[in-house]
Amino acid sequence: MSQVLESPVPTLDLAAIKQRQQAIWASGDYSIIGTTLQIVGENLVETADVRAGERVLDVAAGNGNATLAAARRFADVTSTDYVPALLAKARGRADAESLPVRFKAADAENLPFDDESFDVALSTFGIMFSPNHQRAADELLRVVRRGGRIALANWTPQGFIGRLFKVIGTHLPPPAGLRPPALWGTETHLVELFGTGAAAIHCERRHFNFRYRSPAHWLQVFRDFYGPTHRAFASLDADSGAALEHDIIRLLEEMNTADRDSLVIPSEYLEVVVERS
Secondary structure (H helix, E strand, O other): OOOOOOOOOOOOHHHHHHHHHHHHHHHHOHHHHHHHHHHHHHHHHHHHOOOOEEEEOOOOOOOOOOHHHHOOOEEEEEEEEHHHHHHHHHHHHHHHOOOOOOEEOOOOOEEOOOOOOEEEEEEEHHHHOOOOHHHHHHHHHHHHHEEEEEEEEOOOOOHHHHHHHHHHHHHHOOOOOOOOOOHHHHHHHHHHHHHHHHEEEEEEEEEEEEEOOOHHHHHHHHHHHHHHHHHHHHOOOHHHHHHHHHHHHHHHHHHHHOOOOOOOEEEEEEEEEEEEE
């Protein structure tokens, strides 16, 4: 009788992956990209019905889009990220508007706050990049009070950014066994992550329009400033980099809804509000 040998399931070194992720997001200058996404934070805070005086936590806040949106509504805001350089950018923006915000370097998978410390937790295109999805979701549920809200904006797998990550992944494959960040942009995965701790999960598909002069302009900006593409090109030799550039330009041209004189790409994301049980 022949014996079927199963391939061993790879053991992920999550600490090493997280360290690499920190280096990726610290590279380039995400604030150049992040500030263009401000409308997403404003919409998310409105959908979450953030009110004056509520205790709000922004997790993986980047340069602070949701942080600023909540603070503008007179919430009591704490802003966190595991990349101190990003928090420094957010702090500068808050100072420029004289918005009182507490900033604290913190890992989304190990938040340094007591149970039920906040009324609302927010994250725009941030916590979805945590390597341990369940651990990150559990931390959100832990720090939000019963009856509170968790509001997220997550890129979907079929949207532009989800497809961009797939293109990058064909040239620089992610560690075997690592769950894709864009899973956070699917209802089924959110139910898997939050189901036992949620009284209800509300999802709505939205679009953010990337607006640039041309595909080449978009590529140059993201190659210079957006951590994942910045590091991807830096990791490839000239021929491999040219191949990646070709595939990204092809994706940009396919999804461009504008005329040849500009670039407008609607990028789908899932806006989520989890009601804590």
